[in-house]
Amino acid sequence: MEKVMLSALLAVLLGLIxxxxxxxxxxSFYIGREKVSPFECGFDPIGSSRVPFSLRFFLLAVIFVVFDVEIVLLFPVxxxxxxxxxxxxxxxxxxxxxxxxxxGVIHxxxxxxxEWEM
Incomplete structure (x- = not known):
């Protein structure tokens, strides 16, 4: 029992470290205007650097991660x-x-x- 407690304590300490x-x-020790502006080969930035992306792409990525994790859970079984x-x-x-x-797939x-078409 002491070995189990010692290994659990060691795992927690290693995680905290x-x-x-x-x-x-x-x-980040220095945050200034130049640090947060996008770099475009020395030219002044054109437009906003925060371009919105498709929410469908984000949803598809989340679905991929969920089903990728389930494959990892199914492999030992x-x-x-x-x-x-x-x-x-x-x-x-x-x-x-x-x-x-x-x-989940049916849902x-x-x-x-x-759907793959945007």
């Missing part, structure tokens, strides 16, 4: 299918998970988020 190092390295370690409850949980994912399809 990495967080603080990232925050320190990411700090696929490797276990057919082994003696897979119990009936595991098959039921896999079936429910796949039904939820299929329901996105009906909503029109999977």
């Amino acid at each position: 990495l967080l603080l190092v990232g925050l320190f390295l990411g700090m 696929v490797m276990m299918v057919g082994s003696s370690y897979m119990l009936v409850g595991s098959y039921l949980a896999l079936l429910i998970f796949l039904m939820l994912l299929f329901g 996105e399809w009906r909503e029109g988020s999977l």
